């Protein structure tokens with residue numbers, strides 16, 4: 444069992460797309476995956492096609508109004524704008540950083556992997572994710588400033604580790620939405636490699652409009668553009684290796700080699 448928080452200091456680095464796509468891939472290799480939308484924007488809930496009126500949501504769970512199991516809709520705990528209010532309420536409570544951890548504790552035995560999609564801010568919701576998780580995965584957009592963003596996110600990871608979650612591990616950082624034909628992206632990759640060594644995933648996720656198109660059409664990138672989705676298959680392989688999930692890696696390589704993913 445692995446709980447992974449996907450975060451970044453900045454907005455729009457491809458976190459939600461990563462959670463969506465990794466959820467999809469890991470399910471195709473028969474892992475039981477719970478996706479948790481921890482962003483009031485509710486993008487992950489949209490991407491995974493949850494009915495916008497579905498209740499209860501993660502906000503109800505954090506507010507103590509619903510049992511975690513009741514908030515799982517087709518393998519995802521959705522979010523909507525109500526989560527912004529729940530975050531404010533949470534701020535005034537004892538144990539406010541521990542709320543998500545306690546909620547997920549009840550569910551963990553039913554899943555192999557829990558993926559938490561964080562909002563684009565290093566606030567209380569992201570701290571809750573980092574306290575609930577065993578692993579943190581950083582997404583960095585291929586920009587000159589990505590190094591700085593990763594460092595800020597790492598400080599928050601250290602904070603969570605030093606205070607509330609000593610077991611938290613940094614799973615890695617992935618350079619996302621990259622165009623390695625440009626010097627700009629290559630420089631971002633090189634500086635991340637220099638500073639973070641093997642924590643930087645070898646795989647970068649190529650930039651393509653196909654991600655927005657596939658989200659709009661509610662089609663997985665695996666089916667929409669299998670040629671591009673190979674980036675995420677390689678990322679999944681690197682992550683499973685780091686997690687020591689070798690059997691799952693074996694199934695992943697059959698998915699990648701054997702078949703174009705079925706429609």
Ligand SMILES: Nc1ncnc2c1ncn2[C@@H]1O[C@H](COP(=O)(O)OP(=O)(O)OP(=O)(O)O)[C@@H](O)[C@H]1O
Nearest residue numbers: 454455456457458459460563620649650651654655
């Ligand atoms: N590899 C990619 N190439 C090009 N566009 C991408 C890629 N991945 C995601 N996008 C697009 O970039 C936008 C932001 O992606 P996404 O919502 O996944 O980022 P995010 O980090 O979750 O954003 P936020 O910080 O607002 O939650 C979306 O329109 C998405 O379709």
Ligand SMILES: [Mg+2]
Nearest residue numbers: 458459482486
């Ligand atoms: Mg997002």
